[in-house]
Amino acid sequence: MRGSGIPIWFFIGVLLTIYGAMILVYGVAEWTTGNYPAGVQLTQLHTPVWWGGLLTALGLLYVVKFRPGRSK
Amino acid sequence: MFGLLTAPIASGFPGSLPAMLLFNTEPLAHLRSLDVVVICLYFAMVLWIGFYLKGRTNTSEEFFMAGREMTAWIAGLSFVSANLGSLELMGWAGSAYQYGILATHWYWIGAIPAMLFLGLMMMPFYYVCKTHSVPGYLNLRYGEHARSVAAFAFAVEMILMSGVNMFAMAVVMKVVLGWDLNFSIIVSSLAVAAYVGLGGLRSAIFNEVLQFVLIWGGALLVPILGLIQAGGVSGLKTKIMQNLQTMSSTVAPDSYFHLWRDTGTFAANPMGVHWTGIVFGLGFVISFGYWTTDFLVVQRVLAAHNLRAARMAPIIGSFFKMAVPFIVILPGLLGLVLLQNPDGSHRQLVGEDVTAACTRATAGGLENSGACSAAMAKTNLSADVQQKVLSGAPDSELHTYNQALPLMMVRYMGPGLLGLGITALIAGFMSGMAGNVSAFSTVWTYDIYKPLIHKTGSDSHYVMVGRLSIITGVIVSIGAAYLVQQFHGIMDYVQALFSIFVAPLLATILFGMFWKRATRLAGFLGLLTGIIFSASLFMWVKFNPAALATVALSPDAKPMAENVFRALWAFLFTAIVIMVTSAITKPRPVTELEGLVYGATKLPAEEPAPWFKREWTWAIVAVVIFAALNIIFW
Numbered sequence: 001m002r003g004s005g006i007p008i009w010f011f012i013g014v015l016l017t018i019y020g021a022m023i024l025v026y027g028v029a030e031w032t033t034g035n036y037p038a039g040v041q042l043t044q045l046h047t048p049v050w051w052g053g054l055l056t057a058l059g060l061l062y063v064v065k066f067r068p069g070r071s072k
Numbered sequence: 073m074f075g076l077l078t079a080p081i082a083s084g085f086p087g088s089l090p091a092m093l094l095f096n097t098e099p100l101a102h103l104r105s106l107d108v109v110v111i112c113l114y115f116a117m118v119l120w121i122g123f124y125l126k127g128r129t130n131t132s133e134e135f136f137m138a139g140r141e142m143t144a145w146i147a148g149l150s151f152v153s154a155n156l157g158s159l160e161l162m163g164w165a166g167s168a169y170q171y172g173i174l175a176t177h178w179y180w181i182g183a184i185p186a187m188l189f190l191g192l193m194m195m196p197f198y199y200v201c202k203t204h205s206v207p208g209y210l211n212l213r214y215g216e217h218a219r220s221v222a223a224f225a226f227a228v229e230m231i232l233m234s235g236v237n238m239f240a241m242a243v244v245m246k247v248v249l250g251w252d253l254n255f256s257i258i259v260s261s262l263a264v265a266a267y268v269g270l271g272g273l274r275s276a277i278f279n280e281v282l283q284f285v286l287i288w289g290g291a292l293l294v295p296i297l298g299l300i301q302a303g304g305v306s307g308l309k310t311k312i313m314q315n316l317q318t319m320s321s322t323v324a325p326d327s328y329f330h331l332w333r334d335t336g337t338f339a340a341n342p343m344g345v346h347w348t349g350i351v352f353g354l355g356f357v358i359s360f361g362y363w364t365t366d367f368l369v370v371q372r373v374l375a376a377h378n379l380r381a382a383r384m385a386p387i388i389g390s391f392f393k394m395a396v397p398f399i400v401i402l403p404g405l406l407g408l409v410l411l412q413n414p415d416g417s418h419r420q421l422v423g424e425d426v427t428a429a430c431t432r433a434t435a436g437g438l439e440n441s442g443a444c445s446a447a448m449a450k451t452n453l454s455a456d457v458q459q460k461v462l463s464g465a466p467d468s469e470l471h472t473y474n475q476a477l478p479l480m481m482v483r484y485m486g487p488g489l490l491g492l493g494i495t496a497l498i499a500g501f502m503s504g505m506a507g508n509v510s511a512f513s514t515v516w517t518y519d520i521y522k523p524l525i526h527k528t529g530s531d532s533h534y535v536m537v538g539r540l541s542i543i544t545g546v547i548v549s550i551g552a553a554y555l556v557q558q559f560h561g562i563m564d565y566v567q568a569l570f571s572i573f574v575a576p577l578l579a580t581i582l583f584g585m586f587w588k589r590a591t592r593l594a595g596f597l598g599l600l601t602g603i604i605f606s607a608s609l610f611m612w613v614k615f616n617p618a619a620l621a622t623v624a625l626s627p628d629a630k631p632m633a634e635n636v637f638r639a640l641w642a643f644l645f646t647a648i649v650i651m652v653t654s655a656i657t658k659p660r661p662v663t664e665l666e667g668l669v670y671g672a673t674k675l676p677a678e679e680p681a682p683w684f685k686r687e688w689t690w691a692i693v694a695v696v697i698f699a700a701l702n703i704i705f706w
Contacts, residue, residue, distance in 0.1 A: 005128055008121075008146060008278045012285050015117050019110060019289070023488040026106055030486070037486040042297050048489055051293060 006068045013062025020055030023048045099250030100475060101482045107491030114286070114495045115263055118279055118502070122267030125275045132534045135272035136204060136514045137375055144381040146281055148388030150372040152396075153280040156287060157237070157504035161400055161497070162244065165480075166473035168404025169421055171343040172328025173705055175404070176397045180331075181355040183393050184698045186363035188691050190373070191386035194364055196675050197585050198374060199382045201667045205511075206367040206581070207519040213584040213668050214595030216523065221600050222577060223519035226367055227512055229569040231545050234508035235552020241501035242553070248478045249494065257553050260498070264505045265546040268513075269539050273375060276503075276510040280372070283499035284392075290496030291399040294477070297484040298406035311409035315418070328405075331705045338626065353636030357643045361574035365581050368511045380678050383687045390694045394701065400477075407476040410483070413457075414467040421473045422451050430461055430470055505549070513541045568610050575639040576602025579646035586670045587654075588662060594653035602646030609638045 027048025030036060036043040103111075129135050142150070167175040203209045207226060211219035242256035267275045302308040309329065316325035323342050327334040334340040335347040363369060363386070376382035411419040429440070429447035441462055448458045453470075460468035471479060481493040517538045522529070529537070580599045583590040612619045613634055621627040624637045665672035683689050 006124065008281050011117060011121055011278070012282055015113065015282070016285070016289065018113060019492060022106065022109065023492070026488045039482070040486045041483050042301060043486070045297070045300070047293065047297065047484070048486060051489065055289060 007066045009062050009066040010068065013059045013064075013066060016055050016059030017063055018059070020052050020057070020059050022052070024052030024056055027052050098469065099246075100248045100471075100478050101490060101494070103249060103491065103494070104487040106487040107494065110488060110491030111495050111498065114499060115259075117282070118263055118267050121278050121282070122270040122275050125271030125278065129270070129272045129274060130532075130535070132517075132531050132538070134274065135535045135538050136517065138272070138274035138277055140375055141377045142277060142372075142375045142381070142385075144376060144384035144388055146277065147373050147376040147381060147385035149284050149392065150277040150280040150375075151369055151385055152389040152392050153284040153287075153503060154369050154372055154507040156284065156396065157500045161287070161291065161500060162474050162477045164400045165404040165407070165477035166421075166475070168401040169407050169473050169476045171341075172405065173331060173397075173401060174328075174335075174341060174343045174345070176331060176401050176705070177350050177354060179393060179397050179400070180698060180701060181350060182359045183363060184390050184694065185355060186359040187386040187390040187393065188694060189360065190364045190370075191383045191390075191687060192691055193670075194585060195373060195383045195386070196379065197668060197670070197673065198370065199376070199379050200673065200675065203374070204518045205514050206365055206370055206577075207515060209668075210580070210584070210595065210599075211519070211523075213665075214580070214590075214599075215592045218580065218592070218596040218599055219519055220524070221596065221603070223515050225569075225573050225603065226515045227520060229573060230368065230508040230512040230515070231548050232552050232569065234505050234512070234545065234549040236556055237501060237504045237508065238549055239553040239556045241498070241505075244497065244501075247475070248497075253557065257550060260502055260505065261546050261550050264502055264509060265543055268506050268510050269542045272538065273371065273510050273514070276506045277372060277375060279499075279506060280503050283496075283503040286492070286499045287496045288399065290493040291403075291477075291481075293489065293493075294480045294484060295398055295402040295406065298403060298410055298480060302406060302409060308406065308409060312405065315409055329705070331702060333706055349636045353640050357575050357578065357639040358571075358636065360582075361578035361639065361643075362570075365574065365577045366570075367515060368507050371511055371514065378678075379676065380681070380687065384690070387687055387690045387694060391697075394694075394697060403480045404476050407480055411476070411479055417457075419471070419479075420451070420453055420457070421476060421479075422448075422453065422470050424472050424474070426451060427470050427472055509542055509545045509549070512545045513538045516541045516545075571635050571639060572606040572610055572642075573603060575642035576606060576646040579643045579650065583647065583650045583654075584669070588665055588669050588672055589654050589659050590650055591654045591657040591659050593657050594650045597653050598646045598650035601649050602642055605645045606638060606642035609641065613638075 027046060027050075030043075031046050031049060128139075131139075133139060164175050164178065198206075198209060201209060201212055203212060205223075205226075207219045207223040210222050238257050238261060241260055242251075242253040245251040245256045246253055267279060271278070299305065299308065302311060312328060313325045316328065323334065323340060327341050330341075332347060335345060335350060338344050338346050373382050373385045376385050407421070409418075411421070413419045426444075426447040430444035431440070445458070445462060448461065453461075457468070461470060478497075481490060485493050517534055521537055521541075522534065526533075526537075576599050579602060580595055583598070584595055609623055613623055620634050623641070624634050662672045667673050
């Protein structure tokens with residue numbers, strides 16, 4: 001969206017950052033305790049860690065790049 | 073691709089949704105507290121966006137057209153996202169499980185040419201005439217009567233589709249998570265009413281872009297992890313061939329990997345389609361009808377901030393559309409080889425008719441073991457599995473094709489990630505509902521209320537009417553959802569509305585936009601009689617199934633062929649009516665057609681842009697990729 005409002009990309013960045021951080025923290029806890037959910041496949045790949053990290057990085061990028069008040 | 077339309081064409085998903093309720097089984101997934109937090113955060117974000125945008129939505133232009141200030145990227149993503157509902161994802165993953173990559177036609181030839189045509193050829197007229205809606209264009213081109221016919225048809229279709237969407241979401245949430253139907257319907261409708269009512273089209277578009285990101289964030293893991301486990305693309309192919317060779321299939325196993333090679337005859341491919349139907353019926357009439365005239369998607373592009381952005385939006389959308397099979401078709405194919413029963417054996421999915429026949433009584437046994445046995449006999453289920461189902465053994469529940477995607481999600485996603493996947497499904501449903509409701513609000517206010525009921529209201533009055541129509545629309549949608557729950561047969565008629573309406577509308581708009589000679593009366597008569605003709609064909613087959621062979625030109629035709637051929641006949645009928653009527657009535661002076669018709673319009677000069685920012689450049693790139701994909705998977 002053009003104009004002076006908060007861009008949608010900022011909202012997306014906020015949500016991805018929160019989601020990514022939560023999933024990353026859970027993934028690290030799962031890895032360190034070795035307590036994996038029953039029935040889930042490929043747990044040895046530690047998906048929540050790298051996927052959570054990826055979402056966090058992407059989210060932070062959007063938050064910083066599209067934060068309100070940032071000059072274009 | 074076409075919202076609720078395509079899934080029944082290929083997989084019978086929405087039409088058979090009520091059957092899913094009959095199968096008394098355990099939910100597919102159990103959410104943990106982390107998953108619930110992820111879902112709640114999504115609802116909080118959606119409402120935050122709605123409240124934030126309310127302060128920036130004061131005029132009718134802002135409420136109904138999002139201020140016409142969307143960039144090409146946002147309009148393009150919203151354009152694709154408004155169509156990418158959860159039924160799409162689940163239905164087409166199920167279709168890929170059944171038919172292989174033939175299902176991809178609905179994403180490629182069934183979308184890309186029409187999207188590019190909209191951007192390059194049609195958008196200038198929609199945009200330059202500054203219409204608020206597709207019926208609004210018909211008003212400018214053909215007059216009030218044509219507009220009224222289209223507006224009433226749109227309004228009824230959208231509100232009923234919203235109700236069906238709501239009911240479909242509730243059923244899926246019950247089957248996947250065990251949620252109560254009323255809970256799902258009330259929570260989702262309140263959220264949609266709040267954020268669209270507060271922020272109007274701008275809020276709907278924002279949430280559609282958010283939904284698009286969430287769908288990729290939630291669903292992309294399934295094909296990635298599935299491919300790792302299957303041993304890459306070659307491993308997947310080898311395993312599918314091995315599995316299919318053990319099944320009693322009438323087609324060659326490798327036809328699951330070919331888009332066109334085996335479409336020379338109906339019987340040679342798993343879907344039972346012919347290339348002529350794919351090219352002319354799907355690739356032209358249905359696809360162009362949906363992507364270029366359905367106001368639900370066109371409204372998103374009309375919100376672009378200038379003509380170049382409006383033309384670029386569908387072209388940008390076409391690239392994302394071409395990528396969607398990666399998260400929809402591939403999981404279905406992976407499900408063919410990776411899904412397992414609790415005992416580790418290969419799990420085969422079945423149609424809804426089989427699960428309905430094998431309904432379990434509350435005591436645990438089958439309600440009708442004879443019907444179940446007969447239904448399973450038509451499948452490839454092994455004798456061992458059939459025996460377990462008939463004996464009501466624990467963990468012997470059958471799962472349907474349409475559950476392929478959620479089953480794959482449960483397979484790979486633990487706490488948090490599963491919440492993200494479920495959020496993607498919820499977001500898809502809510503976005504579909506919001507799209508219907510926001511389009512309904514615009515059509516109701518601009519094309520019904522303003523011209524027919526109250527012509528001289530102030531701008532703020534029409535904004536208020538728009539907000540009230542959203543609340544009313546949601547209430548009527550809830551009513552429609554409960555109506556469908558009580559009378560399941562209604563669902564067939566509601567879904568048929570779109571397919572009945574789309575072909576006559578396409579013919580009317582194409583002749584209006586590209587033929588100066590088309591007259592006002594011709595447009596009105598063509599549209600009206602085309603809709604009546606199309607509805608008559610539908611009812612004929614509905615009450616006399618044998619008529620299908622006549623409509624679809626083949627005794628072997630299946631329901632999908634009926635939809636495709638009915639659309640083709642309705643298009644031709646409307647075209648003939650328009651041409652004949654135009655020939656005997658007086659055309660409008662060319663000066664009156666400025667901004668409406670090709671050849672009578674001088675398009676405004678666009679700002680100069682380097683070659684890599686021009687719409688034709690990217691359209692050519694899209695065509696090259698589209699052609700390459702079709703050749704690679706020939």
